[in-house]
Amino acid sequence: SNVLAGKYQxxxxxxxxxxxxxxxxxxxKSVTEISDPVDLAVVTIPANKVLALIPELKAKKIKxxxxxxxxxxEVGAEGKRMEEELVKHAREAGIxxxxxxxxxxxxxxxxxxxxxxxxxxxxxxxxLVTQSGNLGTQLLAFAEKEGIGIRAFxxxxxxxxxTIEDAMEGFEVDQLTKTxxxxxxxxxxxxxxxxxxxxxxxxxxxxALKGGRTEAGAQAAASHTGAMASNVKVFKAVCRQAGIILxxxxxxxxxxxxxxxSLPLPKGKRVGIVTLGGGWGVVACDLCMENSLxxxxxxxxxxxxxxxxxxxxxxxxxxxxxxxxxNTEIHMTILEELIQWEGCDAVIHMGIIGRRIxxxxxxxxxxxxxxxxxxxxxxxxxxYLDNFEKQFVERTVTLxxxxxxPIAGVYLLNDNKTRTITEVEGCKYRxxxxxxxxRTVKALAQMYQYAQWLKG
Amino acid sequence: SNVLAGKYQxxxxxxxxxxxxxxxxxxxKSVTEISDPVDLAVVTIPANKVLALIPELKAKKIKxxxxxxxxxxEVGAEGKRMEEELVKHAREAGIxxxxxxxxxxxxxxxxxxxxxxxxxxxxxxxxLVTQSGNLGTQLLAFAEKEGIGIRAFxxxxxxxxxTIEDAMEGFEVDQLTKTxxxxxxxxxxxxxxxxxxxxxxxxxxxxALKGGRTEAGAQAAASHTGAMASNVKVFKAVCRQAGIILxxxxxxxxxxxxxxxSLPLPKGKRVGIVTLGGGWGVVACDLCMENSLxxxxxxxxxxxxxxxxxxxxxxxxxxxxxxxxxNTEIHMTILEELIQWEGCDAVIHMGIIGRRIxxxxxxxxxxxxxxxxxxxxxxxxxxYLDNFEKQFVERTVTLxxxxxxPIAGVYLLNDNKTRTITEVEGCKYRxxxxxxxxRTVKALAQMYQYAQWLKG
Numbered sequence: 001s002n003v004l005a006g007k008y009q010x011x012x013x014x015x016x017x018x019x020x021x022x023x024x025x026x027x028x029k030s031v032t033e034i035s036d037p038v039d040l041a042v043v044t045i046p047a048n049k050v051l052a053l054i055p056e057l058k059a060k061k062i063k064x065x066x067x068x069x070x071x072x073x074e075v076g077a078e079g080k081r082m083e084e085e086l087v088k089h090a091r092e093a094g095i096x097x098x099x100x101x102x103x104x105x106x107x108x109x110x111x112x113x114x115x116x117x118x119x120x121x122x123x124x125x126x127x128l129v130t131q132s133g134n135l136g137t138q139l140l141a142f143a144e145k146e147g148i149g150i151r152a153f154x155x156x157x158x159x160x161x162x163t164i165e166d167a168m169e170g171f172e173v174d175q176l177t178k179t180x181x182x183x184x185x186x187x188x189x190x191x192x193x194x195x196x197x198x199x200x201x202x203x204x205x206x207x208a209l210k211g212g213r214t215e216a217g218a219q220a221a222a223s224h225t226g227a228m229a230s231n232v233k234v235f236k237a238v239c240r241q242a243g244i245i246l247x248x249x250x251x252x253x254x255x256x257x258x259x260x261x262s263l264p265l266p267k268g269k270r271v272g273i274v275t276l277g278g279g280w281g282v283v284a285c286d287l288c289m290e291n292s293l294x295x296x297x298x299x300x301x302x303x304x305x306x307x308x309x310x311x312x313x314x315x316x317x318x319x320x321x322x323x324x325x326x327n328t329e330i331h332m333t334i335l336e337e338l339i340q341w342e343g344c345d346a347v348i349h350m351g352i353i354g355r356r357i358x359x360x361x362x363x364x365x366x367x368x369x370x371x372x373x374x375x376x377x378x379x380x381x382x383x384y385l386d387n388f389e390k391q392f393v394e395r396t397v398t399l400x401x402x403x404x405x406p407i408a409g410v411y412l413l414n415d416n417k418t419r420t421i422t423e424v425e426g427c428k429y430r431x432x433x434x435x436x437x438x439r440t441v442k443a444l445a446q447m448y449q450y451a452q453w454l455k456g
Numbered sequence: 457s458n459v460l461a462g463k464y465q466x467x468x469x470x471x472x473x474x475x476x477x478x479x480x481x482x483x484x485k486s487v488t489e490i491s492d493p494v495d496l497a498v499v500t501i502p503a504n505k506v507l508a509l510i511p512e513l514k515a516k517k518i519k520x521x522x523x524x525x526x527x528x529x530e531v532g533a534e535g536k537r538m539e540e541e542l543v544k545h546a547r548e549a550g551i552x553x554x555x556x557x558x559x560x561x562x563x564x565x566x567x568x569x570x571x572x573x574x575x576x577x578x579x580x581x582x583x584l585v586t587q588s589g590n591l592g593t594q595l596l597a598f599a600e601k602e603g604i605g606i607r608a609f610x611x612x613x614x615x616x617x618x619t620i621e622d623a624m625e626g627f628e629v630d631q632l633t634k635t636x637x638x639x640x641x642x643x644x645x646x647x648x649x650x651x652x653x654x655x656x657x658x659x660x661x662x663x664a665l666k667g668g669r670t671e672a673g674a675q676a677a678a679s680h681t682g683a684m685a686s687n688v689k690v691f692k693a694v695c696r697q698a699g700i701i702l703x704x705x706x707x708x709x710x711x712x713x714x715x716x717x718s719l720p721l722p723k724g725k726r727v728g729i730v731t732l733g734g735g736w737g738v739v740a741c742d743l744c745m746e747n748s749l750x751x752x753x754x755x756x757x758x759x760x761x762x763x764x765x766x767x768x769x770x771x772x773x774x775x776x777x778x779x780x781x782x783n784t785e786i787h788m789t790i791l792e793e794l795i796q797w798e799g800c801d802a803v804i805h806m807g808i809i810g811r812r813i814x815x816x817x818x819x820x821x822x823x824x825x826x827x828x829x830x831x832x833x834x835x836x837x838x839x840y841l842d843n844f845e846k847q848f849v850e851r852t853v854t855l856x857x858x859x860x861x862p863i864a865g866v867y868l869l870n871d872n873k874t875r876t877i878t879e880v881e882g883c884k885y886r887x888x889x890x891x892x893x894x895r896t897v898k899a900l901a902q903m904y905q906y907a908q909w910l911k912g
Contacts (some may be wrong), residue, residue: 005821074768118817132735134807141869163475183735209601220738220775247747249894279588279639282667282676283706289670290704313531319676351590358597361574365461371481371539374635413597416872422656438705 003042006113006120006291031060040064042114047071047079051086058093065090066114067099069089073158074101085132102157103133106140107153108150109176115153117141120314125178126257129167131156131185132211139254146420148258151177165189168196171204179261181206181253185221194242201243205450207256208244243257243453245446252442255434258420259443262430263406265451266444270296272338273319274331276351276412282409283317284348291445295319296343305337319350328352328388332395339399339407346444347407352392353420353433354411356385390422393431398425406447408440409433410454449453459498462569462576467492487516496520498570503527503535503556507542514549522570523544523555529614530557543616558613559589562596564606565632571609573597580605581634582713585623587612587641588599595637595710602876604714607633621645624652627660635717637709638664641677650698657699661906663712664700666691698910701902708898711890714876715899718886719862721907724801724898726752728794729775730787732807732868737775740804740866740893751775751797752799761793774804784808784844788851795855795863802900803863808848809889810867810874812841846878849887853880862903864896865889 003012013034014027021027028034031041041062043050047069057065072083083100086403090097098105104115108123111447117137121144133155142152151174156164164187171180180200187193197206212218213232239246247253271293275281285295298306298318306320315321320334331352336348363378364456396407411418414435422431434440459468469490470483477483484490487497497518499506503525513521528539539556546553546602546776554561558570564579573593577600584599586592590612599606607630608750612620620643627636636656642648653662668674670690695702703709727749732735741751754774764774765786771777776790794803819834867874870891878887890896 001818001819001825005824023828024707047868071769079769104581118821130735132733134733134740135735138733138736138868185517185735185738186627209739211735213741213742216745217738217742220734220741220751220773222773237556248894249743251892276589277588277594278676279586279591279592279641279667280706282588282641282673283591283665285676286667286669286673287705295672313527313535317676317678344874362457364572365457369457372479406654412594436705436707438707 002113002115002118004119005118006111008112008344009110010039010112010219013038026047030060031056034060038062042065042066042068042104044068050100051082051089054086054089054093054095057095063095064094065097065099066102066105067097067115067157067160068102068104069099070101072100078155078222083158083160097161098154099157100160101133103137103155105152105154106150107152109152109325115140116156119144121148121153123151125151125176125261127150127151127171127174127177127179128153128181128183128253129156129164130154130183131159131164132183133157135183135211135250139183139250142251142254143257146254146258147423148254148263148421149191152451159188163188164285165192165196165241168193168200171206172200178204179257180204181257182206182207183211183250183253185211189353190238194238197239197242198243205256205260206242206244207247207253207260207446209247209250211254212254226418244449245251245450249445255439255443256446259406259408259432259447260450262421262432263408263447264400264404265454266346266406266448267404267449267451270298270343270345271294271444272296272344274322274334274349274352275319275346276322276324276355278315278321280350280410280437281321282358284350284441285319287438287441288348288445293441293445293448301342302336302337302341302343308333309333309337321353328392335396335407336399339403339405345448346405348410348437348440348444349407350410350411350437353409354388354390354413356382357413357415359385381382386417387422388398393422393433394424397427397431400429401427406444410437411435412442458569458571458574458576461574462567465566466495466568467854472771487512487518488528490516494518496522498522498524500524501622503538506556507545510542510545510549510551513551519551521551521553521555522558522561523553523613523616524558524560524572525555525893526557528556528616532656539614539616542748544648546617553617554610555613555615557589559593559611561608561610562606562691563608565608571596571611575600577604577606577609580606581607581632581717582637582712583607583627583633583635584609584637585612585620586610586639587603587615587620587646588639589613591639591667591706594906595639595706598707598710599713602710602714604710604877605717615644621646621648621652624649624656627662628652628656635713636660636662637683638662638711639667639706639709640664641667646694648693653695653700654786658910661716662698662700663703663709663716663902664695665703665706665709699906702824703902707755711876711899712897712902714844715862715864715888715903716906718877718888719864719903720856720860720885721910722802722862722904723860723907725749726799726801728752728786728797728800728803730790730794730805730808732778732780732811734771736778736806736866736893737777740806740897741775743897744804744901747897749802749897749901749904755797755799758793758797762790765789765793768836777807784848788848791852791863792855795861800861802861802904804866804893804896804900805852806812806864807868808892809845809865810869812838812845813869813871815841842873849878849889850880853885853887854881856885857883862900864900866893866896867891 019029073080106113129138136155212221475485529536562569575596594613668677823829
């Protein structure tokens with residue numbers, strides 16, 4: 001039902017030996033009854049009946065099977081035997097299986113959402129492959145929520161035939177893929193994986209989370225055992241060499257894919273910070289330093305330029321504290337002063353976006369107390385602020401194009417309108433804003449490290 | 457306007473030399489014109505006019521002043537001189553000043569919300585004092601959003617008279633305070649602070665974020681310079697000794713205050729995990745190990761008991777993978793099996809709460825495709841799921857009371873109904889659920905370390 005409700009652009013046929021009708025659609029008793037050619041069979045019948053399906057698929061010349069069914073190698077010896085036999089017969093029949101035991105695939109570019117969990121992220125350039133279906137679909141759900149576009153997703157399941165190593169070669173040639181995101185528990189052919197990674201990584205960043213880093217974690221992942229799981233230090237070292245960006249938490253995968261896909265790479269590690277609050281600036285500054293970035297002193301030229309914009313008691317330092325200045329045009333101008341400054345490789349802005357939410361509550365208090373104002377006043381002001389945020393993001397994206405330096409933000413507060421990614425029509429970059437300073441700093445720090453690795 | 461719109465339970469008078477009316481209320485030309493006694497003067501007049509106010513306040517016998525006005529010590533030498541003179545005169549007049557340069561105070565227990573940012577968290581037991589007003593009010597806004605109750609808040613500003621050391625003594629005797637949360641840039645009297653911390657910390661956990669941990673960060677915090685800012689290693693060591701729980705990120709302050717205020721302390725470090733998805737379980741397991749917690753093997757008794765509940769192919773290990781089991785009663789029973797098991801000091805559940813959001817999208821797809829279902833079907837099912845989540849949280853809280861072990865959760869997905877804290881009427885504990893596994897694991901790990909420190 002996810003495929004149909006997702007408005008897939010191709011044709012979909014139902015097959016069930018019982019035939020009949022489901023939601024007003026004809027149900028074929030066998031794939032061979034379908035007259036049109038079929039590109040992909042999505043199989044969900046019980047494990048012990050899958051083998052018998054192979055001759056039918058072969059007769060219908062179906063080459064590709066998405067085998068969602070579980071109950072194979074992951075449940076023990078008997079399942080493993082069944083899986084091996086299935087692979088043998090599929091190979092003989094010229095059939096390729098993705099799975100078994102997968103949560104499915106999706107390709108938002110053709111509106112194909114074929115996953116158990118009904119999530120429909122928008123089309124984009126982040127490729128997501130996960131060796132855990134539930135983790136994958138959860139990430140897709142967050143991607144949908146945060147406006148992060150997805151090139152395609154696959155839960156690789158038991159990897160009976162198609163492995164994550166195969167996928168690596170796909171990423172290399174796929175023009176639509178700009179960023180690769182992986183959740184890995186084990187790799188069957190480590191050498192092949194890392195050689196592919198080294199090639200792909202030079203063209204597009206590979207961001208990975210390793211499940212089973214600890215002994216207990218590896219035991220928990222035991223149903224997918226592989227050689228790599230046993231030595232995490234080796235895995236980490238090889239990843240570093242291959243330029244793979246390793247993260248510690250699932251959500252980091254999305255944060256980094258958002259940043260890498262949407263921002264130019266920083267050429268150095270010097271960060272300019274502009275903040276609507278002093279304490280928030282101190283925190284960001286500490287985080288930059290702790291993540292191997294630098295927060296350089298402002299040059300005299302920059303100080304003089306900002307002197308013309310802020311009251312005399314401004315802090316004359318980086319982070320630039322906007323001292324509660326309300327004039328939004330000044331925020332933008334100071335941001336531009338920082339990004340164009342040659343002493344600065346990236347800019348973080350804090351609290352400029354999301355102020356809308358705070359101002360709304362001030363205005364609601366005013367309306368509640370003062371009869372001279374009404375709800376139209378609040379709505380008018382909110383429309384103005386929404387528009388300002390839109391313009392501000394557009395301006396940051398334009399500045400990124402002009403100076404080829406990344407600009408990323410931190411929301412003052414978040415609500416249901418708040419998204420990590422804001423697209424700006426006709427621009428190759430996008431607005432990136434996170435809810436906390438640590439997420440913004442981490443993203444820039446990882447981008448800087450990747451840029452360093454590229455330089456070799 | 458925040459005080460009035462926040463429906464403060466006491467009386468509020470406006471004072472302005474011009475007199476007249478504001479929003480239909482009489483404006484007194486001077487505080488001496490007010491006939492009733494006044495507990496607190498909230499001062500926002502320009503810095504250079506504050507000194508002249510002192511005799512008036514003295515005449516009216518106002519002992520307490522909240523001085524929001526900025527432009528004192530934080531802006532340079534002349535401001536510093538003004539601040540010193542003000543303090544001298546205030547002291548002579550028997551007046552105590554909080555501030556200057558503060559974002560204000562709030563006490564939700566008497567509906568007093570006197571902060572520049574209009575945030576109104578609910579009454580609770582977390583005391584929040586921050587040496588940065590904007591960071592403080594931002595944290596209050598997130599607390600409001602996440603359902604985290606606040607005992608009281610103060611932005612301590614320049615600490616011209618009342619310092620964070622004074623506040624420490626207040627926390628010690630205040631019966632309503634269960635958890636203390638601090639944002640610290642510098643401490644004027646380190647010895648006094650840490651001696652108080654050691655005493656308070658034995659009774660209630662103190663959670664602190666240090667701004668200016670790095671050289672650049674300390675420079676950014678320079679307007680608040682103090683001896684402590686210069687040596688972070690010493691600061692950290694002394695905190696550890698005094699049992700102060702140090703965090704790295706602003707949001708950790710709230711996460712930990714939620715956990716410490718709402719859960720019993722774990723007696724050991726062994727964590728039982730129950731998860732609706734295998735990959736998510738692997739991730740949680742790694743995070744537990746990396747945060748000095750343990751994920752013990754299940755005992756045979758526990759395995760046998762779960763054998764009666766899950767299909768034969770369940771993973772027979774901790775984390776317990778619920779293998780997509782839909783029967784929610786089984787989730788609850790397995791959770792209880794883990795929490796009552798003597799080999800386990802705390803339980804994390806993952807993906808049981810927040811499934812509502814995923815199931816909603818499945819149902820919406822169904823309704824979109826199949827005319828046999830309508831929106832009433834979706835609404836009915838959602839009401840059922842909402843009710844299940846409510847019951848599940850109630851059950852976890854009841855189990856915590858019964859076994860005196862903490863249970864914390866991870867949302868499968870989040871929406872605007874999702875909150876960190878869920879109150880359960882008549883219970884001393886509360887439901888605690890975070891959006892990511894790392895936040896849940898971090899909270900339990902810090903609670904375990906604090907429990908260890910308490911044991912000495």
